[in-house]
Structure formats: C-alpha cells, structure tokens
Amino acid sequence: MSQVYNLISDWDLNDELSYCLRNRDLEQKFLYMDDWAYCYYNVVEKDKIYYWSYSHNNFLDFWLKNIFLKNKNITIISLWCWNSEIESFIFENLKKNFQINYYWVDSSKNMLELSIKRMNKIKNIEKYFICADFSTNEFRRELSQFTSGSSMRIFTFFSNTFWNINPNNIIDILYNLLKTWEKIWLDVRLRSWTTTKDDMKDFEKYYWYLWNKISENHFKFPLEEINIDPKKWFMWLNSVKINPLGAIKYEYSFTLNTKTTIIIRNEKITILPKESLKILNVYTYDPDWLINFFEWHNFKLIDKFINEWRWQFLFEKK
Ligand SMILES: C[S@@+](CC[C@H](N)C(=O)[O-])C[C@H]1O[C@@H](n2cnc3c(N)ncnc32)[C@H](O)[C@@H]1O
Numbered sequence: 001m002s003q004v005y006n007l008i009s010d011w012d013l014n015d016e017l018s019y020c021l022r023n024r025d026l027e028q029k030f031l032y033m034d035d036w037a038y039c040y041y042n043v044v045e046k047d048k049i050y051y052w053s054y055s056h057n058n059f060l061d062f063w064l065k066n067i068f069l070k071n072k073n074i075t076i077i078s079l080w081c082w083n084s085e086i087e088s089f090i091f092e093n094l095k096k097n098f099q100i101n102y103y104w105v106d107s108s109k110n111m112l113e114l115s116i117k118r119m120n121k122i123k124n125i126e127k128y129f130i131c132a133d134f135s136t137n138e139f140r141r142e143l144s145q146f147t148s149g150s151s152m153r154i155f156t157f158f159s160n161t162f163w164n165i166n167p168n169n170i171i172d173i174l175y176n177l178l179k180t181w182e183k184i185w186l187d188v189r190l191r192s193w194t195t196t197k198d199d200m201k202d203f204e205k206y207y208w209y210l211w212n213k214i215s216e217n218h219f220k221f222p223l224e225e226i227n228i229d230p231k232k233w234f235m236w237l238n239s240v241k242i243n244p245l246g247a248i249k250y251e252y253s254f255t256l257n258t259k260t261t262i263i264i265r266n267e268k269i270t271i272l273p274k275e276s277l278k279i280l281n282v283y284t285y286d287p288d289w290l291i292n293f294f295e296w297h298n299f300k301l302i303d304k305f306i307n308e309w310r311w312q313f314l315f316e317k318k
Contacts, residue, residue: 002116002127007139008107017226018264024271025278028164029107029133030222037110039218040082054310056089059158059187062305062312063090067154067183075150077103077143079134080161083114087156091122100125101150103143107133135169140177153178156185163189163283167245171297178317184299186313191248191284199248203239206250206282210235219252219279226264232257236276244296246289250282287311 013033020026032040067074078087081104091100102125104115112131119127128146132139147153155174157165174184192198209215220230233254240249253276262269271277290313291301299315 002119002129004112004116004129005131005142006109006112007130007132007136007142008109014265018267018269021226021262021264021269021271021277024276026222026280028280031218031280032106032108032111033222034110034225037108037114039214039221054307056086058305058307058312059086060090060093062185062303062314064094066303066314073099073151075101075103075147075153076156077105077147077153078156078158079105080165081106081115081156081158082111083118085118086158088118088122091119091125097124101147102127103146104129105132105134105139105143107131135173140173143177152182154183154185156187158187160189162186163285164281165283166281167242167247167283167293171293175297175299175317180317182317183302184294184313184315184317186315188290188311188313189282189284190309190311191246191286192309194246194286199239202248202284203237203250206239207237209252210237219254223254223277223279226262228254228256228260228262229258232260242283244289245293246286247283250284251278252280252282253278 016027017030020030076087078084081087084102084104087102087104091102102119104112104119104127106112106115109131112129116129130139130142130146132142155178162170178184192202216235219235223233224230233256235252235254238251238253240251241247242249255276256271256273258273260271262271287304287306291304294301294313294315298318300318302314302316304314305312
C-alpha cells in the first residue's frame with residue numbers, strides 16, 4: 001500500500017527562493033525543482049567513480065548485519081532520498097519476510113514521481129511518500145504523528161546527501177527528533193587524508209566538476225530559469241576547513257559579470273556585477289572526527305563499513 005503527502009507549497013518555495021537570493025546563498029533543494037531533477041540523473045549516470053564503483057550490495061550487507069537480524073518490525077525514514085534507488089534495491093533483495101514501513105522524504109515533486117515509479121513493483125512494504133523540507137517544524141510534527149506507533153525508526157542518508165548538509169544544523173535537528181535507541185545510517189564521502197598535499201589533490205577532484213558539462217548544467221539550469229543569463233557569469237570553487245569536524249567544505253559559487261535583476265512574485269532582486277551567489281556546498285569528512293562529533297552530540301557508533309573514500313556509519317541515540 002502507498003500513500004502520498006505534499007507539505008510543500010509553491011507559494012512558500014517562492015518566498016524561500018527570494019530569501020536565499022537576497023542572502024546570495026541558494027538552498028540545495030532549488031537544484032532539484034521542476035525538470036531539473038532529471039539533470040541529477042545525468043550527473044549520476046556519468047559519475048562512474050562515485051556511483052557505479054560502489055555496489056548496492058554493500059548497503060544490503062550492512063543492513064542485514066546490523067538491523068534486520070535483530071528487528072522484525074522496522075520503520076525506515078529515508079531523507080533527501082531522490083528516487084529511492086538504494087532502498088528499492090535492498091527491499092527487492094531481502095530474502096526474509098520483514099515488516100517494513102518505508103518513508104520517502106524529499107522536497108522535489110519530480111523526485112517524488114521518479115520514486116513512486118521506481119518503487120512501484122515493490123509490494124510487500126507499506127510506503128509513505130512525503131514531499132517536504134526535512135528542516136521544517138511542520139514536517140517534524142507530521143512525521144512524529146505518522147510514526148508514533150513505530151517500534152524502531154532508522155533515519156537514512158544515502159549517497160550524495162549528507163555531504164551537502166551543514167552538519168551543525170542537522171545534528172541538533174536529528175538529536176531532537178530521535179528517541180533513545182533510534183538510529184541514523186550515514187553514507188559519507190571522506191577526505192583522502194589530512195595532509196595539505198591530500199587536500200590539494202581533493203581540491204583538484206572537486207574543481208573538475210566546474211569543467212564538466214553535465215555537472216555545470218545541473219548548476220546552471222535553475223539559474224537560467226530565474227533569468228540569470230548563462231553568458232554573464234562564471235563559476236568558481238572555494239574550500240574551507242570546518243572545525244571541530246576536521247571536514248573540508250567545498251563551496252560552489254557563481255559570480256555575475258553584469259547587473260542582473262530577478263523578479264519573483266512581482267518583487268525585484270538586484271545583483272550587482274562581481275557579486276557572487278553560492279549554489280552548492282559539499283562536505284568531505286575525516287572518519288575519526290566524524291565519529292567524535294556524533295559522540296559529542298550523544299550518539300553512539302554501532303558499526304562502520306570501510307571502503308576507501310566512501311564509508312557507511314550506523315549511530316544510535318544514547
Ligand atoms: C544529491 S540528491 C540526493 C541523493 C540521493 N540520496 C542519492 O542517493 O543519490 C539531493 C536530494 O535531496 C533533496 N533535497 C535537497 N534539499 C532538501 C531539503 N531541504 N529537504 C528535503 N529534501 C531535500 C533534493 O530534492 C534531491 O532529491
């Protein structure tokens with residue numbers, strides 16, 4: 001059985017877009033609105049190293065080892081979850097008969113359609129599709145109500161999700177949302193190592209996305225849609241160290257060459273030449289510091305799966 005809930009209104013989205021533009025800092029969700037959701041598919045399709053060199057079986061194995069052997073009745077809440085690609089794979093391949101409530105949570109209506117399609121053939125679980133911004137109080141209230149009878153909730157962040165989120169913001173939201181014993185399952189990109197030389201190597205890797213047509217389209221289509229002329233900006237990358245996490249944040253921005261006026265709901269926003277607009281953040285982590293960070297916030301590490309630069313972690317609220 002599946003149910004669909006939409007907690008996002010176009011009216012609120014426009015307000016938020018206007019707020020972000022005034023602050024010169026776009027929220028990530030604006031990259032995935034409307035048809036731009038499909039651009040992400042092209043990025044995934046072409047980024048062979050990140051997506052296709054890491055088998056979905058790594059998730060299935062981790063899941064079986066840590067979760068399903070011990071619990072038969074599970075609620076999975078998959079945050080910022082795109083088309084449920086990894087979750088669908090797991091559900092399709094589970095051999096035992098578990099009782100699963102699956103909550104898909106994403107702010108993009110197009111992603112919602114893609115996910116409903118992807119999950120269509122999976123029949124033996126309860127599916128709830130919630131189109132919502134995870135950071136809003138409204139969503140958190142609704143989720144608490146929806147899942148009030150659940151015995152064990154597991155919050156998952158798969159693929160390129162946790163690396164786009166400000167960890168200081170999300171960790172407190174999660175702490176307040178979870179009950180004792182409930183879990184967070186992370187899939188995270190790591191820094192190569194912690195020396196300056198390694199940081200320079202990583203910088204080069206993320207810098208490459210600036211010159212890659214597919215990722216460039218993923219960044220630029222949303223800007224074109226709000227009338228920023230693609231010939232009138234250039235894109236650049238900055239990196240910042242985030243303490244006490246030992247993380248490196250890569251910030252992708254656009255700088256405009258000419259004065260630009262954007263109109264949202266009859267209100268003008270003017271951006272001057274040489275001003276920049278932040279469009280996406282990418283956080284890469286040091287594993288030990290990430291574990292410490294969760295410990296400091298009262299989460300205990302249950303298990304980790306190590307695979308060079310992409311690790312899975314399972315944390316439990318103390
Ligand atoms: C990089 S993609 C996600 C990747 C996905 N987890 C995967 O496995 O590849 C980011 C997703 O997060 C969603 N998103 C971005 N900001 C969000 C927010 N504030 N609340 C809910 N979803 C959000 C986007 O619509 C998009 O589907």
